[in-house]
Amino acid sequence: MRGSSGQPAAGAELRLSGVTKRFGEFTAVDNLDLTVPQGSFFALLGPSGCGKTTTLRMVAGLEEPTEGLVLLGEQDITRLRPYKRPVNTVFQSYALFPHLNIAENVAFGLRRRGIKDVREQVAQMLALVELDGYDKRKPASLSGGQQQRVALARALINRPQVLLLDEPLGALDLKLRRQMQLELKRIQTEVGITFVHVTHDQEEAMTMADTIAVMNAGRVEQLGPPAQLYDRPATTFVANFLGQSNLVAAEVTGRSGDELLVEVHSRVLAVPLDRAAVHAGAVWVGVRPEKISLVQAGTAGGAAVGRHNVLPGGIVSDVSFVGVSTEYLVRMPWGQELTVFAQNTGDRSPFAAGDRVELQWGAAHTFLLDAEQDSRAGVQDVATGEPAPAGVGG
Amino acid sequence: MSLAAEVGPAGPTPARQPARSRSRRSRRTALLLLAPGALWLLVFFALPTVQLAATSLYDPSGSLETGYALTFHWQNYLDVLAVYRDQFLRSFLYAGIATVLALLLGYPLAYAIAFKSGRWKNLMLVLVIAPFFTSFLLRTLAWQAILADNGFVVDSLKAVGLVPTDGRLLATPVAVVTGLTYNFLPFMTLPLYASLEKIDHRLVEAAHDLYSSAFTAFRKVTLPLSMPGLVAGTLLTFIPAAGDYINAELLGTPKEYMIGNVIQSSFLVRLDFPQAAALSFLLMIAILVLVMAYVRRAGTEELV
Numbered sequence A: 001m002r003g004s005s006g007q008p009a010a011g012a013e014l015r016l017s018g019v020t021k022r023f024g025e026f027t028a029v030d031n032l033d034l035t036v037p038q039g040s041f042f043a044l045l046g047p048s049g050c051g052k053t054t055t056l057r058m059v060a061g062l063e064e065p066t067e068g069l070v071l072l073g074e075q076d077i078t079r080l081r082p083y084k085r086p087v088n089t090v091f092q093s094y095a096l097f098p099h100l101n102i103a104e105n106v107a108f109g110l111r112r113r114g115i116k117d118v119r120e121q122v123a124q125m126l127a128l129v130e131l132d133g134y135d136k137r138k139p140a141s142l143s144g145g146q147q148q149r150v151a152l153a154r155a156l157i158n159r160p161q162v163l164l165l166d167e168p169l170g171a172l173d174l175k176l177r178r179q180m181q182l183e184l185k186r187i188q189t190e191v192g193i194t195f196v197h198v199t200h201d202q203e204e205a206m207t208m209a210d211t212i213a214v215m216n217a218g219r220v221e222q223l224g225p226p227a228q229l230y231d232r233p234a235t236t237f238v239a240n241f242l243g244q245s246n247l248v249a250a251e252v253t254g255r256s257g258d259e260l261l262v263e264v265h266s267r268v269l270a271v272p273l274d275r276a277a278v279h280a281g282a283v284w285v286g287v288r289p290e291k292i293s294l295v296q297a298g299t300a301g302g303a304a305v306g307r308h309n310v311l312p313g314g315i316v317s318d319v320s321f322v323g324v325s326t327e328y329l330v331r332m333p334w335g336q337e338l339t340v341f342a343q344n345t346g347d348r349s350p351f352a353a354g355d356r357v358e359l360q361w362g363a364a365h366t367f368l369l370d371a372e373q374d375s376r377a378g379v380q381d382v383a384t385g386e387p388a389p390a391g392v393g394g
Numbered sequence B: 001m002s003l004a005a006e007v008g009p010a011g012p013t014p015a016r017q018p019a020r021s022r023s024r025r026s027r028r029t030a031l032l033l034l035a036p037g038a039l040w041l042l043v044f045f046a047l048p049t050v051q052l053a054a055t056s057l058y059d060p061s062g063s064l065e066t067g068y069a070l071t072f073h074w075q076n077y078l079d080v081l082a083v084y085r086d087q088f089l090r091s092f093l094y095a096g097i098a099t100v101l102a103l104l105l106g107y108p109l110a111y112a113i114a115f116k117s118g119r120w121k122n123l124m125l126v127l128v129i130a131p132f133f134t135s136f137l138l139r140t141l142a143w144q145a146i147l148a149d150n151g152f153v154v155d156s157l158k159a160v161g162l163v164p165t166d167g168r169l170l171a172t173p174v175a176v177v178t179g180l181t182y183n184f185l186p187f188m189t190l191p192l193y194a195s196l197e198k199i200d201h202r203l204v205e206a207a208h209d210l211y212s213s214a215f216t217a218f219r220k221v222t223l224p225l226s227m228p229g230l231v232a233g234t235l236l237t238f239i240p241a242a243g244d245y246i247n248a249e250l251l252g253t254p255k256e257y258m259i260g261n262v263i264q265s266s267f268l269v270r271l272d273f274p275q276a277a278a279l280s281f282l283l284m285i286a287i288l289v290l291v292m293a294y295v296r297r298a299g300t301e302e303l304v
């Protein structure tokens, strides 16, 4: 950060250890273990009501864990008062002080810590969030996007060890949200502070974060870099919540080298061992829709390089054209409909409803999940912003 | 503003015609809405005030029987000020103390009702208003009984030594100020409650997050945001308390009399109308000046 970048925020990793929060009988956060490396952009992703805000509030000190520890480096901050923690929050509602102007809002934290000359720092911070010249305005006279940036400046100016952001872009319209995602990422890189970003928007989490923790019903389902979560979901919830997945019931029948063999309705598919969450018995075999190629019935395996999985006998039941790609629904002989995304490269004429097709994909893109889990867990309603692969505004 | 500037010229000119007639219509609506209240005030406030002003300038040598002459006798004002200076000062002193006490009692009360009462909130609000179910006079008479020399309050206070054995509560300044505080407490509490209740608790959390202890968060966020209620509450307490005469009459002695008692007796007992009118006018002006100075200091226009 310009000027005051002299010393990087003396940081330490944030660790939650066995953190549980109960409200009466209801368990909002259930035995959570998390480690957020210093300086990382960490996303806490999950559907509404899964306990994300509660988790953040426990880190901020606004809520006390029923059990477990919150550690910042070596320091146990579980019961530390919020105003004594080197942690600041960008609230979901922004919570700007309506009786103070923008400059006073931004200077609030510095003033409380007895820093007298705040003018220069406030000016720098307002420049960072591109709000120069707004210092004398009242929050009510600013747009949502501007208020969001004031909230960010008000938290960042304190150079906390950890910055908590609770759905900071939730109130913004789509276009502004994309723009602010890039802004936030730029600012995080610039200041080098640990960001813990809460969101229910999987695309937002994937574009911004170094590491994502996917939460569901108070627990972390899986934690890792976005590409890894997308590529190797560990649970059906992650497979469905992060992008889309085709999950087909199967049975593990054997092993060949470093691959597991599974039988799907009397077809044998291969799955790399390290992509299997379970190694025996009933399983879900999974593949992402964009990994599948549709080919005319009887031609599968032709041009294939390397090991391939093929599911024959499909009939195209629905075609929707989305510009850069086409989404197909293919009805399989056992009645299930599978989704296939095909890039509109122009090399091939598209299929039409009723066409007989075969599904083919690289064995290396297949994954196995526990059949105990609900294959519909985490499936998002298309209406609530399941992102089209067309990439809006990209 | 900039939006309006951009949109303005683009709008087709004929659109202005209906816009102007709409604004005229809305002004007429405003006048219609104001009319009944304005008429009421004209008949029952403005006219009597003019009459009062005239009366205050009558020749004081007149009487009800002989009639009064309007001689612009400004001396009336100087006379009453000279004679009743103590009662004037006492009025503002007692009203001021009662306002401060009501604030000290009312603020925590309003705060507790707004933030801590949970499901008891409505009940507590009803309890705050409950005294209004009986008349002001009756309640003050009840206080007379409570503070009476042989009452249990005085006895208990004597027992713990807070009141000397030959001391009393009734007929003292303490009794008058206590009565005023009690009688006007709801006027302090309700506006404060209304202001506090509107405050978004997340703002207080934001203050905690930004290095404010509970006390600092109160001082920097809750208190400033409750200022409209605080200003309204203090005015609603101070103004009627300064003009009150029931409390001094029932709980005090002539040594505790306030300006209200003097006005009451000159209007109804001594029948000295010019003097009574001059006193009333002085009280009105004094309160007006004080209130204006206060509101300016509190800077309500700065508040949201």
Ligand SMILES: Nc1ncnc2c1ncn2[C@@H]1O[C@H](COP(=O)(O)OP(=O)(O)O)[C@@H](O)[C@H]1O
Pocket (backbone or CB within 6 Å): A023, A026, A028, A046, A047, A048, A049, A050, A051, A052, A053, A054, A055
């Ligand atoms: N103060 C509270 N009292 C009772 N239940 C609460 C409280 N705060 C949150 N909850 C419940 O805990 C669950 C998780 O809430 P929250 O952390 O806000 O979810 P998210 O931010 O992921 O949408 C929700 O079911 C919510 O109703």
Ligand SMILES: [Mg+2]
Pocket (backbone or CB within 6 Å): A049, A052, A053, A054, A092, A166, A167
């Ligand atoms: Mg939330």
